[in-house]
Amino acid sequence: MTGPSVTRGAAGTLAAWLARATERLRSAGVASPRADAEQLAAFALGISRARLVVVDELPPSAAERLDELVARRARREPLQHLTGLAGFRYLDLAVGPGVFIPRPETESVVGWALAALPSVSGGGPVCVDLCAGSGAIALSLAGEVPGARVHAVEVDPAALGWLRRNVAASGLPVTVHEADVTAPPIASLARLAGSVDLVVSNPPYLPDADRDEVEPEVGEHDPPRALWGGADGLDVVRAVVALAARLLRPGGLLAVEHADGHGVAAPGLLRADGRWAEVADHPDLAGRDRFVTGRRRAGAGQRATGEEG
Template sequence: MTPSSRSLLLAEVAQATLRLADAGVPSPRFDAEELAAYVHGTDRTKLQLVPDADFDARYWETIARREAREPLQHITGRAFFRYLELRVGPGVFVPRPETESVVGWAIEAVRAMDVAEPVVVDLCTGSGAIALALAQEVPRSRVHAVELDEGALAWARRNVEGSRVVLHHGDALSALPELDGQVDLVISNPPYIPLTEWERVAPEARDHDPELSLFSGEDGLDTIRGLERTAHRLLRPGGVIVVEHADTQGGQVPWLFPEDQGWADAADRPDLNNRPRFTTARRVAP
């Protein structure tokens, strides 16, 4: 294959990158390449191998959608999370890369427990990303996932089909009373954006993610306050909660897990950019 026979797609990707950058897309080059790979049935590392004659003009339809700030994952119908490829689309929160470090910490915590078959509960599961990652990477775990929103639940059902994850339709704040005092780890990526921050939220999230998955009261912490009570009920003594929050909420969330309410070692943990991203706490005996 001569250089000229494989230059068209890369030239189009370069032009698309400029368009996406002008539209304010945070990762214009990556998105332009990912959409090119999606349309042409290849991956980003092999775009230069697509012959000019195979260029598909539908590529520009996907670029126009991304230019309008439709999420990349809604266009391709897939999201990558740790070692998983998930099906996503309108009606479900798209898992973010920063949550991978939250799950990584939780996986190490469960592996360190002296428990043959640890019981894990993922509250506000959305697409099922967290629950599936734990089930995959901690093979002996028994993982339960809870989701209230019916739209998100439909996507979670698709993703957990054939896995060991047990999916429950219900409210995270009253979920799974049959597991009270038996759970080793509770994990959640709950809504935590303050209602006052609506205008500052990226269009991909504000206009496309379910509102139920984003906002939680004036300070963004209403759901986490409720999760503290749920986790206190579900966890055995020595069990651990892991809950994601905004980096701007660092220092606030650990105070929601006080010692006088049966918690110990409440602390913020950093993400890969060394920003406070999630809080962990240990349930102590009553």
């Protein structure tokens, strides 16, 4: 069995370092201190977390680097900003300051969409990810749905930089659109109006009043534009629902992530809109209300003139 090259020195064992780092992160209020300490150790040593079991003593240079990483994590920098990567389904996405770190909750939204897609399309579906961030949803759809043609819409210049980087690195068929979903029509999407099979979105959805309630990793490091959705949190959700209604073909599917307090309000929006059938709300893996879905009705026309997508 081979491990990283470790030299015996004064830095002590990895086990002792992990115990100290875990305690330091725990007292700093980090939610998963042991897991974070292990991931930082694996990152700094350039090995998988599973391989940590074969490491005995730490080389002094690694211990110094690890102490720096733990100090930053104890100041509540997100783990993913330290490693530069966020895992999402089968993807490792490049992330850092300026882009929202994809969350496990959103994996459930994509899972629902993948399971539902055969009811819309026999193959090669056209999919749109509104508010794409790092590209977690768009790239998952492009990677997991054979023949999918995927469009990713994002407004923020910094997020667009990360999105383009992840799309380029993946080699997957995702077209990036720089556009504001709250300001239709979106010229580059006009040709898709009425032809899209699936729209998925994880928009900003936290009510502005929650600003003092989020963890430091979120409030100080996720971009504000990725988080805050106006007084009731639903400003961008409303725009997403309206834009999706213009993009989807009859029978096409919509899935929108929402705050756990929106389990009644979000489906209520779709029902009141009149253009959606099969409206349902879904919990995440923790059992919290997390996303709403609906199917574009046939024959329920556009609500205003000049709406072209």
